[in-house]
Amino acid sequence: MPGRRKPDWLKMRPPSGRRFTDIKQTLRDRDLNTVCEEANCPNLGECWSGRNGPGTATFMLMGDRCSRGCNFCDVQTGGMEPLDPEEPANVADAVAEIGLDYVVLTSVDRDDLPDQGAGHFAETIREIKRRDPSVLVEVLIPDFQGEPELVREIIDARPDVVAHNVETVERLQWPVRDRRAGYEQSLSVLEQVSRESDIYTKTSVMLGLGEYDHEVYRTLSDLREADVDVVTLGQYLQPSRTHLDVFEYVHPDAFETWRRVAEEELGFLYCAAGPMVRSSYKAGELFVDAVLR
Template structure:
């Protein structure tokens, strides 16, 4: 199945705005998951002046067969200037909401937690009113590293379950479904002020009921936000698409998620974990938790 249906077509971007964002990224030598993972929404997001920054990369220590991020390169030592360069990009782009993610760095004892911490602190110094979302790996179950990341007080902590448990061996051979659920559960226990978030991709051979079961699992660990989107094959060497799921099914999952008690359900063929992430700011106004956040040191 290779022909994409009409509902997966994206509008042509305004290349001038895209070029401006790319120029900032190149000038500051920064990576984005938008580019490294071949996201279909790159034009829309760059046109809007947003980007999901990819730190500690672009080389990943895992080889997930659905992902377009390079795993053949050798990971390099952490760059101490990266947090400052990231903060400067946020300042230049005037971002009101920033998403920071990373490759898996299983070669590091803390999975890169210290770099997340530094990036959050530098962004907060440069843009104190910008809300900060972190999309983190599973840290190999290092809960001290998770606590260190949450100590930086991001507003949103995102960790994607990616798919249903039955497909983990094929799609996430180095991941663990229960470990991902445990991470989200512990995040809320450690930092009750944080909005937890997770995402799954569909079209890999799961059933609609299996997706609903994952949604129920996420609610069982008090996950606040869920994103559901269509998997698209980045190249012929990656996992193939089993099915292009009809938009009506995404609507059905959205309605089911709202009934389950998610604060926000973003479900559509083109949805990605950071797509329209800035909408969380409206959610924060409806369901405020800032009063639960401990005061930052001066």
């Protein structure tokens, strides 16, 4: 298999500094989870500091257990807990206290709830905007099993960006994602948001799972056809030995080529692509550069 040893470009610098410890303390005080910490994200120092633009953090709503089990993801499956009704207000207070300009809200999948958590997402968006309408809110939502009325609840809460990840090319959906997820279903969620609102849409694709170049190209084309505005491409990293193997470590130059194809040939508003890029990688900074400046 090509390139299976972890290359130097994937080494990360640990975060540090006053702002980092302050944010950590605020999150602990309010008992909140961020993907940044849970996933030990390599970009944490950069995102939280907002060194080059707005500070970004990704809050994980509705607990740390998922009703699904994707083979690339480290979140625990099953044992779902009731929702914390205080969470939307708590997240909004934390955002205000930390002084974030750009917030990403995401969640585990909650197929166990009657509305799959759509109402809780919507309430959190509204609480944040109520405290400060200038805070930009991106939501990275589940597929809500493709139910349009649940996607509409999110649209009606008026976030600035709605993201939903297709994760990989069509052929690899099922070794990679839970059986309840699917390529067409994910495209339909994104397409609905584009069709029914002027909210920016965004998605993310992992590379290094064994996809062919023509499949990546086809995926990017399908996403543009669904009117998706922004795409991020990052390297799949195996969270533990029980998860899917990395097929290859894709070279940074190949990511740069895909970035150019996405932006210059296919017309995405912007594409963040690189080995360390994650869905919310410097989301605030890139969004402000591409859209608001």
